[in-house]
Amino acid sequence: MVVEDSEVVPFGSTMLGSVVEGCCWWWQNGRVTTAAVVLLAFGAVSVKRYVARKNRRKRWAAVEKDVVVVHGLGKGRRTPNLSPFVLTLETYLRLAKIPYQMDYEEPFGPKGQSPWITLNGQEMGDSQLIIQMLGRHFGKDFTASLTKEQKGAARAFNMMVTEHLAWGFRLWRWVENKGRLMLQEMDRVPFIVRLLMPLKRRQISKSLYLQGIGRHSAEEVHDIIERDLAAISFYLGDKPFLMGSDLCEVDCALFGSLAQIMWNYSGSPYETMVKVKYPNLKEYVLRVKERLWPDWDQCLKRPKMS
Numbered sequence: 346m347v348v349e350d351s352e353v354v355p356f357g358s359t360m361l362g363s364v365v366e367g368c369c370w371w372w373q374n375g376r377v378t379t380a381a382v383v384l385l386a387f388g389a390v391s392v393k394r395y396v397a398r399k400n401r402r403k404r405w406a407a408v409e410k411d412v413v414v415v416h417g418l419g420k421g422r423r424t425p426n427l428s429p430f431v432l433t434l435e436t437y438l439r440l441a442k443i444p445y446q447m448d449y450e451e452p453f454g455p456k457g458q459s460p461w462i463t464l465n466g467q468e469m470g471d472s473q474l475i476i477q478m479l480g481r482h483f484g485k486d487f488t489a490s491l492t493k494e495q496k497g498a499a500r501a502f503n504m505m506v507t508e509h510l511a512w513g514f515r516l517w518r519w520v521e522n523k524g525r526l527m528l529q530e531m532d533r534v535p536f537i538v539r540l541l542m543p544l545k546r547r548q549i550s551k552s553l554y555l556q557g558i559g560r561h562s563a564e565e566v567h568d569i570i571e572r573d574l575a576a577i578s579f580y581l582g583d584k585p586f587l588m589g590s591d592l593c594e595v596d597c598a599l600f601g602s603l604a605q606i607m608w609n610y611s612g613s614p615y616e617t618m619v620k621v622k623y624p625n626l627k628e629y630v631l632r633v634k635e636r637l638w639p640d641w642d643q644c645l646k647r648p649k650m651s
């Protein structure tokens with residue numbers, strides 16, 4: 346078959362042809378320039394971030410002596426913080442009457458977690474280690490008047506809350522609820538946070554699996570966690586606070602976690618456990634809140650997310 350000249354469309358004049366030609370031109374003439382521009386942009390962003398980081402540190406180091414700067418994740422709509430660990434630390438600072446200020450600009454610190462603090466220019470991570478260090482630094486020990494047996498129980502409950510219950514609660518928040526309620530409870534959700542949610546969920550699911558709790562069915566986990574909550578409820582009984590009539594360090598950890606359940610876990614089985622099945626836990630949370638957080642509502646204002 347003879348093809349008429351007019352039917353032959355030169356490759357270069359088709360859309361695909363133009364793209365291919367453009368790419369060839371770029372490969373021959375432009376790739377070095379493009380690489381240089383990308384490198385320069387990357388370098389400029391890195392320098393800008395480095396300078397901003399240095400300036401923040403200068404600002405935090407210049408804070409008044411013995412005032413703790415707490416770096417944490419942002420506030421929630423119904424709790425001053427959505428992280429049980431940040432809430433624990435803030436509650437402790439209030440109990441110990443240690444002056445502090447919050448910072449939400451850089452939530453992840455030397456251990457890659459939230460919270461962390463700057464005190465007199467020194468940085469430190471992990472809420473429990475921070476509480477121990479602050480206790481020594483400021484000469485505060487709220488367990489001093491407890492018997493050895495009570496001290497043992499306080500330590501055991503503290504570990505149960507921070508190293509066991511916390512995993513169960515995390516599983517509900519990130520896997521069972523897929524982080525949806527948490528996003529709703531944040532006042533402002535930066536686009537980047539939404540974008541990275543699936544990645545974070547996968548990362549947390551992996552850590553839950555490695556820890557072990559992520560290998561159980563949801564029903565099994567609910568049962569395991571209920572046993573913890575029941576144990577705390579039985580031990581608390583009619584006492585105002587976990588170890589008796591006075592607040593101590595373990596109450597901060599317990600409050601930090603249970604407050605999340607009270608206000609940020611609507612519709613979870615844990616909400617029913619705390620509010621209905623073991624109501625002394627709910628009353629306990631309200632009691633601690635009343636004692637240490639008289640300004641709770643003011644602390645919810647102007648939520649700020651990093």
Ligand SMILES: N[C@@H](CCC(=O)N[C@@H](CS)C(=O)NCC(=O)O)C(=O)O
Nearest residue numbers: 428429430457458459460471472473
């Ligand atoms: N043991 C730590 C746990 C802190 C923690 O798990 N923080 C969470 C926020 S609630 C976090 O930073 N997660 C990010 C991550 O681990 O990558 C503490 O007591 O401070």
